[in-house]
Amino acid sequence: MVNFDKMIDNYVYKENKPPSIGRYWPSQIGSCIRKVWYSYKHPKEIDTELQKIFELGNIMHNFVVDVLKSEKNPHVELVNCELPLKLEKDGFTVSGRVDDIILLKEDGKYVIVEVKSHKNIAYVDEPSRAHMVQIMIYMHVSGIHNGIILYIDKNNLKTKFFEVEYDEEFAKKIIDRIKKLDKFLKENKLPPAEAKYDKKLRWMCKFCEYRERCEKDEK
């Protein structure tokens, strides 16, 4: 018989390429700086279950693209999707893809839309810090200073969204943070266990695949 689970596993499987120092992604930067450092120095295989979650995110984004470009929503125009953006600075590169750029026809406003699928948006009260960091870099590099972080529920397609205004100071702080990470990596110095000592970020440790290593290094 045909094994569909196996076929899906085969389909989503991607060979892991180790990340190269000096090249960063906006989606990493809001994470614990030590965790990102480990992901360069001690990269781990992304397992198939996680690949499937990423694939679900892509499927949800494709759905949002269909909604945005539909003639049934004539007040909005989808100007671009999956637009590659790059920032080259101080010997490092930050590159990523903007999910969507839309034009609100009524007021002629261009808006970046970053789409995040979620397992239960009832629990979403505010945008996550990592998503704010990501969209802020996109706004900084693209020059489009209006943003929306859109959460879409994987169970029922309900949404919650948060408007984000460009904040130049915040964008500069993010770039400084990338510079710091780059320096830690190039000098082979372990950064502080950021999430462990920050009440607001401590939850990250619970899901961190480097927790054991981090605890050992702390000792």
Ligand code: SF4
């Ligand atoms: S365990 Fe916590 S502090 Fe350590 S690397 Fe992971 S997220 Fe960062």
